[in-house]
Amino acid sequence: MTRLLFSTDHEYIRLDGDIGTVGITDYAQKALGDVVYVEMPKVGATLTKGGQAGVVESVKSASEIYAPVSGTVSEINAGLADDTGRVNADPLGEAWFFKLRLSNTSELDGLMDEAAYTAYCQGL
Amino acid sequence: MVPRTEGADHRAYSPGGICRMTEKPVSSFMTAPALKKTPLHALHLEKGARMVPFAGYDMPVQYDGFGVLKEHLHTREHAGLFDVSHMGQALLYSPTIDPATALEKIVPSDIIGLQNGRQRYTLLLNDEGGILDDLMVARLNEHTLLLVVNAACKDKDFAYIRQKIGAVTQLTPLDDRALLALQGPKAEQVLSPFFSGLLEMNFMDVITTAWRDADIYISRSGYTGEDGFEISFPAALADAFTRDLLQEAEVRLIGLGARDSLRLEAGLCLYGHDLDEHASPVSANLKWTVPKRRRNEANFAGAAKIMSELNNSPYILRVGLQPQGKAPIREKTELFDDKGRKVGVVTSGSFGPSVDGPIAMGYVDANLAVTGTILTAMVRGQSLPCTIVDLPFVPHRYKKG
Numbered sequence: 001m002t003r004l005l006f007s008t009d010h011e012y013i014r015l016d017g018d019i020g021t022v023g024i025t026d027y028a029q030k031a032l033g034d035v036v037y038v039e040m041p042k043v044g045a046t047l048t049k050g051g052q053a054g055v056v057e058s059v060k061s062a063s064e065i066y067a068p069v070s071g072t073v074s075e076i077n078a079g080l081a082d083d084t085g086r087v088n089a090d091p092l093g094e095a096w097f098f099k100l101r102l103s104n105t106s107e108l109d110g111l112m113d114e115a116a117y118t119a120y121c122q123g124l
Numbered sequence: 125m126v127p128r129t130e131g132a133d134h135r136a137y138s139p140g141g142i143c144r145m146t147e148k149p150v151s152s153f154m155t156a157p158a159l160k161k162t163p164l165h166a167l168h169l170e171k172g173a174r175m176v177p178f179a180g181y182d183m184p185v186q187y188d189g190f191g192v193l194k195e196h197l198h199t200r201e202h203a204g205l206f207d208v209s210h211m212g213q214a215l216l217y218s219p220t221i222d223p224a225t226a227l228e229k230i231v232p233s234d235i236i237g238l239q240n241g242r243q244r245y246t247l248l249l250n251d252e253g254g255i256l257d258d259l260m261v262a263r264l265n266e267h268t269l270l271l272v273v274n275a276a277c278k279d280k281d282f283a284y285i286r287q288k289i290g291a292v293t294q295l296t297p298l299d300d301r302a303l304l305a306l307q308g309p310k311a312e313q314v315l316s317p318f319f320s321g322l323l324e325m326n327f328m329d330v331i332t333t334a335w336r337d338a339d340i341y342i343s344r345s346g347y348t349g350e351d352g353f354e355i356s357f358p359a360a361l362a363d364a365f366t367r368d369l370l371q372e373a374e375v376r377l378i379g380l381g382a383r384d385s386l387r388l389e390a391g392l393c394l395y396g397h398d399l400d401e402h403a404s405p406v407s408a409n410l411k412w413t414v415p416k417r418r419r420n421e422a423n424f425a426g427a428a429k430i431m432s433e434l435n436n437s438p439y440i441l442r443v444g445l446q447p448q449g450k451a452p453i454r455e456k457t458e459l460f461d462d463k464g465r466k467v468g469v470v471t472s473g474s475f476g477p478s479v480d481g482p483i484a485m486g487y488v489d490a491n492l493a494v495t496g497t498i499l500t501a502m503v504r505g506q507s508l509p510c511t512i513v514d515l516p517f518v519p520h521r522y523k524k525g
Contacts, residue, residue: 033186033381034193036475037451037482039504055504057452059192059475060185060381081450088191 004092005108006117007068012092018105022068023096024056024087027121032058035087040076041098047071049107054097056087069107071100162209163302163359164366171377178380179275181210186379195382196477199348200518203310204378204386205369206347212278213298213356216269216289223269226289227261230425232405232414238263243328243343246413247405248273248281253426253433254401255408257281258393262330262343270330270341271295272303272354274395288425302362307352307386309521310374315353318368322353327522336361347383349390349520388483389476391444391515397455398442398471398485406433407487409442441493444515445470445484447501449508452482459488459499459510467492467499476517483517484510 003015010028013020029035039055047053047067054065076098080086086095102108112120159182168175172188184207186192198204216223224235233246243262247255257277262270273281278297286295306315316322319333319342330343341356357365369375384394393399393408404426405413411434418424422431447453452475459468468488476483488499497512 034191036193039451055451057475059196059385059477062452062454 004114005068005111006114006120007066007111008120009066009068011065011068013068013100013108013111014092014096015102015108018102019074020069020071020100020102021096022053022065022098022100024065024091025117026091028056028063029088029091032056032063033060033088034058035084037062038080038084038087038097040078040081041073043073043076045073046103047073047100049104049110065097067100068111069100069102070104071102073098074101075099160210162207163362164207164209167363167366168207168377173377173379176380179210181275183207183210184377184379186381187377190376192379192381192385193477195376195378196385198376199308199378199382199386200350200478201308202374202376203306203308203314203352203372204348204382205366205375206305206307206378206383207302207366208305208354209302209359209362210275211303212271212273212275212281213301213303214271214273214282214285215264215296215298216271216285216293217296218267218293220292222266223289223293224263226293227269227285228418228424230285230288231259231261232418232424232427232430233261234415234417235261235263235269237417238269240265241330243330243345247399247408247410248284249405249425249430250401251425252401253404253429255395255399255403255405256284256401258395258399260343260345262341264330264332264341270356276396298356300359302357302359304355304357304362304366304369305346305348305352306355306369306375307346307348307350307378308374309351311350311352312523314369314372314374315355318365325523326525327351335365344523347390347392348386349392349516349518349522350386351521351523382477385474385477388472388474388485389478389516389518390520391485391517393442393485394472403442403487404430404433404438406430407438407440407442407490438490440468440487441490442471442485442487443493444513444517445473445486445499445501445510446513446517447482447484447508447510448498450482451503451508453484453501453503453508453510457484457486457501457503459486459501460507461489461492461499470501478518485515488512 037057049070053067168184173184176185231246248257260272325344346352454473457470470486473484500507
């Protein structure tokens with residue numbers, strides 16, 4: 001069974017064992033507008049919770065993507081760079097950015113579940 | 125995810141929800157001045173606009189279910205309708221003289237020679253030859269010019285113009301008028317049923333006409349590189365007219381986001397970014413705004429400085445920049461030559477939806493400002509090559525006679 005958690009920086013992580021799939025939330029893609037460029041971490045890169053993991057740019061702005069938890073990048077969504085519109089169309093589905101092998105699962109305690117994240121967005 | 129840069133427009137409008145993703149609204153003790161509204165404000169909300177602060181106005185940046193990419197491409201293919209009522213419109217009138225003689229003290233273009241029913245792009249200059257604003261000047265008749273200046277500059281511009289023009293010429297801001305821009309290849313077809321005489325107009329022609337007995341000024345011009353019209357309306361009629369126009373299947377409302385990407389593809393400057401008081405008509409590569417008569421007379425503000433730059437070449441020049449990769453190169457990004465010397469800076473950088481890739485413009489050392497020169501932009505610690513290219517990125521499609 002998978003678990004879906006959210007960061008205050010508007011990344012999500014979908015957990016399957018000790019592998020987490022990371023992307024940006026629906027709230028984030030709406031706020032950004034049409035995504036035209038993405039930059040991924042390298043497979044094998046070691047990410048620290050809160051550290052920069054990638055870049056997502058719309059026509060008018062550039063934003064950094066941060067690692068919601070620490071770990072090692074095990075896979076990236078290589079096709080996304082050539083079809084960035086999917087970030088707007090299906091951010092929580094096929095437009096994931098990268099997969100992470102978690103190094104410290106206790107960091108998950110600092111993330112929000114869907115209900116808490118929805119409430120958080122409403123307060124912004 | 126947090127914003128790293130906000131693109132070329134951040135001084136013009138904060139990028140909507142992104143800011144609010146990590147920042148709480150302004151604290152209660154910092155009371156921001158209330159934003160002004162254009163006569164079409166209610167219509168924007170009704171049509172699903174995402175509103176952002178821009179030059180003191182609450183303005184639409186994009187519309188729900190459409191968005192910057194689609195709005196941009198719609199304008200290039202059909203007809204996009206822009207609310208630009210925030211811009212400053214004013215009449216310059218003198219009962220005794222040609223007001224052009226007064227205006228020529230502070231702009232370098234030929235205004236005296238501007239024929240009735242013609243419009244010209246020019247620059248408002250300070251005494252050092254710096255650019256205070258860029259503006260459109262239309263001649264309505266021998267005694268009346270119509271000025272359109274940028275929203276963020278209008279109060280300052282109008283004060284400066286009044287200070288410089290002398291007692292026999294009056295400047296009257298048209299605060300009770302809306303301004304609409306209808307842009308794109310279908311603009312003529314869509315607008316013609318509303319007004320007679322449009323088919324005979326060429327690029328930069330201006331007419332005074334009527335709609336429901338009100339005076340309407342229409343110029344064949346715009347800020348997209350496409351054919352199109354800018355229509356000055358009494359504020360009270362703007363909503364009704366806009367709703368009529370939106371009945372046409374080809375017409376969609378377009379926000380400021382696409383307005384910016386369209387003008388950058390067209391190689392047009394955005395004041396406060398590509399132009400400011402540190403730029404001159406020469407360094408901004410707009411020396412065509414200074415015709416021969418004005419160079420000979422050299423009797424406009426900052427003429428000595430500008431003539432020196434014309435005769436000796438400026439230190440820096442505005443150029444088009446084509447990033448070679450896919451990553452957009454944003455405003456304020458520094459540019460380096462092949463020896464690692466800093467030789468320029470980006471002043472507008474975005475993604476061009478019609479180009480389908482990143483585009484930019486900026487200022488570089490004049491001796492490097494040669495088409496084909498490759499410079500390096502530093503973006504997030506990476507060296508990204510970009511090529512100096514001729515502007516515009518997308519050819520203009522103006523209607524010329």
